[in-house]
Amino acid sequence: MMLEKPPILPNITRLTVLQGQFRVSAGPRVELSTVLGSCVATCLFDPEAEVGGMNHFLLSEPPASHASEEVDVHYGVYLMEMLINEMLANGARKSRLRAHLYGGANIRAGMAQIGTANANFARVFLERERIQLVREDMGGVSARRVDFRPASGLVRCRTVSSTEAPDTKPIPRAVPSRGEVELF
Template sequence: MDYASLPAREIERLSRNVAPGAWAVERQRPLSTLLGSCVAVCMFDLHARVGGINHFMLPNMQRSADSEVDSLLSGDYAMEALLNALLAQGARKARIQAKAFGGGTIIETSGQSLAIGQRNARFARDWLQREGIPIIASDFLGPWSRKVLFVPSNGDAWCKRIVTSHATAEVIAREERAYAATLAAARPPGNNVELF
């Protein structure tokens, strides 16, 4: 399907949502996510016609008893996982470009939200620079939440800033808390699978 000719609203309807702590790689299907203080980085290789997006909550997280949860929510894991998945799909690091979004201040709690958004944005820029991946477009910080749409095959991305009402902020915060809680839920013994 040629997504270039479709309006953004139709692309959003057809998109696969990427939740906090997740990442996805596609060749055709558009990807979307809703951001508050989190950051999403879209990486793509136009020659290989493949791209992906991640959505991370914090730049990195300290190791705890549940290090699996920590790594899934952290930017350092999300960036490495996305890059490796793109390379596995035939992308070449020298051709990969990025677009990055988020780091907004949607809930002010003793100055913490602003610091988290700034740390996330700085981490994304620093990581991409260190890896030699150019950021060709970005929209960071500010008092907005953001809806991001991304078409992996051609690298098109749309970022809609959303003036954050208390209700919108609560929806985003609830989604982030719910995702973190599902990861933290105890898994039944004997049902764990370790991949190597």
């Protein structure tokens, strides 16, 4: 599915947004790209400040039993806040933010509906924060590739082979030592 195809510009700098990442830019020749399966990407932009950004989250929120004091960057609840804060720090105003949502597919039959949960979380988050959702392409069973021009808000979303979607497992990261360990 093609949406508002961005014009071809020479010397485009393409930046990939991986799971657990977000990027913000005001550069007119910057394009943010990602590939999604059950993950969701939020593309935010402020049309007046000509600044925008994209995140890519794996899961919506940590389970209630998750008692870690560390922030896990794979959760949407964290990445949504980080994206908004970085945009505000770069001149955007929250009242002018516009959003696009992509991903949230349920690619693997018989598995938990992670994509649906991610899509629902993203919609509710934007509604709660009073950020206008102008376009979405979520759900289904197909992976998507998203190319977003943050300064203009133009986006291209197309379905791709599910084999191109990243694994639904978080990228491992080192866990710092917290002191003594008690074995029982």
